[in-house]
Amino acid sequence: KTHEKQDELDQLVARRRQLIGLRTSEKNRQQQADSKAVAKSIARTLDHLRKDIRRIDEEIRKLVQSDDQWKGRAELLKTAPGIGEVTSTTLIAELPELGDLNRQQISALVGVAPFNCESGTIRGKQMIYGGRKSVRNTLYMATLTAMRFNPTIRAFSERLSSQGKPYKVVATACMRKLLVILNAMVKENKPWKNPETT
Template identity: 35%
Template sequence: MNELRCFIGIDVAKLKLDLALLVNGKYKSKVVANTREGHLQLQQWLLDRDATPANSRLCMEATGPYSETVATALVDRGWPVSIVNPARIKGFAQSELSRNKTDAVDAALLARFCSVMQPECWTPPPAEYRTLRAWVDRLQALKDIQQQEKNRQEAALAMQQAALVDSIQHHLDWLAQEIARIAQDIDDHLDHHRGLKRDAALMTSIPGIGNTTAAKMLAYVGDVRRFESAKALAAWLGVSPRQRQSGSSVRGRTMLSRTGHRSARTALYMPALVARRHNSALQAFGERLRANGLAPKAVVGAAMRKLAHLIFGVVRSGMPFDAQMAMPKLDVQDGI
């Protein structure tokens, strides 16, 4: 195997990519467009400077579709790419006492982080997962607009603006139809892919997890089997407990870390409330935590974490949820 000697930081923006190539402590910079042509230009620029997929590592922050597009193009050509949580890059910059923040500076920072930390390589999710995520994001966007329009309609009713109320109602009618259509498209997409359909069925066997939540978890998390343990999945979601204690004076209360995928974590909140009432395993778990003096909101957070563990368990085992099997495991685990 060739030794890594070229580390490339890519600061991703909507329209452009700032590159920093770090070799033997020296930097070379380049700016290309964030387009298909720019991605090809990026690769050629690296090859012209003796950076190859065998001796290089590329690193960029997670910025949604803008970073994943270029990352997928590079991985498809054999380049090893790491997509890093921005919180890690921010912490690394603080450790260097970095004072400036520009696109070029950020690209160089990413190159140094890549050289020092050498984060794990990113693997693009299969096409069916990417398509599902696009549909799920679209559905959520329409639901957000629907709620905004309902709020506007309520305000218009209070002001007795009948014409405005009718206008908003026309939009609400269209939104309801479009939401129903996209929800059906998501169901059809799951039905057309055996792996997605199987995992969705396993997730929905857990009381509290419905079709909408299962689709969101598949869209945002991808294949749950890529995680080594349930704790790793919970950490990725940001539902792991975070303690704050030091010496004899600092005794902060334990709370969710929230260092993870926000949309996926949000998707577990309402299911946790439902599971607290209708999932016998989560009922017993929640009552035990409440008896120990845990605050109601903290109990919900703990229930979110347990749901993540249950999702991991049913998908990895391939067996539907069984309350009798889940109860002993929940009884011996610590809550938040």
């Protein structure tokens, strides 16, 4: 039964991502549409996609609420500033290992662990690659919010920026820090607290 539920959740989260992708494509087309008829057609499609995304969101919410373990984990994750409904359900669906692995393993699994890159021109630079792209994309969006509203991530981000680190490096480091904190929260079953002040 649990396996069926996990499969259902995976499919719903994947479908939501597809619909968001379609909506982004249509919005891009809307900006380039000179024809009134085309603009109207795009507006109708966008309206339909918005409603469909809302329906899928509701199905995801109901499914998560129907499982005590998922429900508890979602509530726990959402105590962290920057983590909302979409991020928490994506992590539940696509990163079930959260809380079971150590910080290095979870970072490598998502693809935010730096690997030393020793190929020719970029010797000595650390690169990130591999990992679960869909989780990384969702985590990236959550990190952008956290860099503004999460006191720990914001302070970390400001510290790295003041050292002259490029924005992409700062954002990736913040993603990794946020993921490691979420991993620890699930592992210890403890809600968010601002570690910088404790």
